[in-house]
Amino acid sequence: SQKIEQNSEALNIQEGKTATLTCNYTNYSPAYLQWYRQDPGRGPVFLLLIRENEKEKRKERLKVTFDTTLKQSLFHITASQPADSATYLCALISNAGKSTFGDGTTLTVKP
């Protein structure tokens, strides 16, 4: 069955460092992959999308990589700030438009 794993439930880093979050998947061939941010009690907020034929995408301090051979996406936040503290979700989207979310990784950036 399809499985998505995001690295450790919680990640704590110091302000200014780079946070790296991992999304691994099995038994799935997504058309593309999305990363979202979710704050407590709120809906997910879209951050970045990367297609199966793309290796890397950047947006301001955010970078996403996608390796379809390893079946892995990495999400990086450079120069992290306390305001980046949230839960980050990866979602795999099939060609039919069905999305499957990971459990999320809770990031805490300490000042």
Next chain:
Amino acid sequence: EPEVTQTPSHQVTQMGQEVILRCVPISNHLYFYWYRQILGQKVEFLVSFYNNEISEKSEIFDDQFSVERPDGSNFTLKIRSTKLEDSAMYFCASREDRGPTSDGYTFGSGTRLTVV
């Protein structure tokens, strides 16, 4: 910035009752979705809707669930006979029609459904 609006923000209902959760997607969006998130668990896909019909649904979306776009602005999720395990946050989302890989989805703030 345009947003997806969901009402009510919190609904409490008796087990066995019908509930309708309402959503107003962004006006120029053509693809609509419902998701649920049980407290402390992952976001789960329920259904996608395009051109006035369901395009994809998950195994969660059984005969108890239905969706409707009754007019040009609203998108509703109906649960016919609620069960305790239907208690969750329900999110509506929409996206523009710029191709299947053009953008992420815009989510609403959710409706917290509590079945007692």
